[in-house]
Amino acid sequence: MSAVRTQAERLLAEATGILEAAGVESARHDAESLLSHVTGIPRMSLVTRARPDGIQKDAFLKLIEARASRIPLQHLTGSAAFRYVDLEVGPGVFVPRPETEMLAGWAIDHAKTLTDPVVVELCAGSGAISLSVVHEVPSARVHAVELDEPAYEWAQRNLDGTGVDLRLGDMADAFSDLDGTVDIVVANPPYIPLDAWESVAPEVRDHDPSLALWSGDDGLDAMRVLEQTAWRLLKPGGVVGAEHADAQGESAPEVFVPRWTSVRDNLDLARRPRFVTATKPAN
Structure with missing residues (x-):
């Protein structure tokens, strides 16, 4: 469980830093949302359950790069929650x-x-x-x-x-x-x-x-x-x-x-x- 947590946390921390440097205000939230989108794991369970493989990791980092260019989060996930x-x-x-x-x-x-x-x-x-x-x-x-x-x-x-x-x-x-x-x-x-x-x-x-x-x-x-x-x-x-x-x-x-x-x-x-x-x- 510790290895899983470390892997997810390391990836999220890296992504959050990239988004913060790009001026994205909701950096941690967006990083979690994109990792959830790629892995299918709910945001609240990422730290304990997410174990992205190489393909998922590459897809996630490409999405982070796109978000850092200020493409809206919802355009990247294809959906928006409303009520x-x-x-x-x-x-x-x-x-x-x-x-x-x-x-x-x-x-x-x-x-x-x-x-x-x-x-x-x-x-x-x-x-x-x-x-x-x-x-x-x-x-x-x-x-x-x-x-x-x-x-x-x-x-x-x-x-x-x-x-x-x-x-x-x-x-x-x-x-x-x-x-x-x-x-x-x-x-x-x-x-x-x-x-x-x-x-x-x-x-x-x-x-x-x-x-x-x-x-x-x-x-x-x-x-x-x-x-x-x-x-x-x-x-x-x-x-x-x-x-x-x-x-x-x-x-x-x-x-x-x-x-x-x-x-x-x-x-x-x-x-x-x-x-x-x-x-x-x-x-």
Whole structure:
């Protein structure tokens, strides 16, 4: 057992050092995730159970080299965990973030209070929110739209067989057949200002699709379109929730202030502003 532990620890320590030197913040976590991916041993059992052979070791070190070049971890493993589901991801689709799980949870909690709720996800990307909704609220009728064709293809893979009505198109004119009938609109739209390039992590700016990132000079161009689309789709009393950057805790809600009620900003687990919610007036 000691030899097994020493072998795994030595490999993980070497890989962690490589990733730390490359500026990867979650170096140990990523090293463990990649060794788990290669060996099939769960992360928590690597130290006691992992005994990689030569082929596995070479594959692992190649993945570490790729991660050190700032290729996203999820692109290397081919999957991303989100709430209680796993999604297929890779080049061409935005990798879902843990912060977005809170927005999905808000939509799910609201859907659970309704009978046969109608939910629309705009800017669906990988389909993470839609998949979570149908997984946790089986009675929900879920519709999703994505503009970027490569991302749409990833969403197709993730939503195949779930009953989600997935469409390729622009959220601005999507789902005209649903106007005034929707209970919940939810979205993680692009929200990064065009001048924020240097502040964005290489994993994001170099690998996530540009359509999922940039949104005008103030980062709120997509939010303004989303507000108009949600107003058109929602029935009176319906609700909308949309993610934004932590610096947009005041500016994002202002998009909804003129004609919505119960406009509220919501914090993520790190206590940073993360998503705005609002209600369409009943009258």
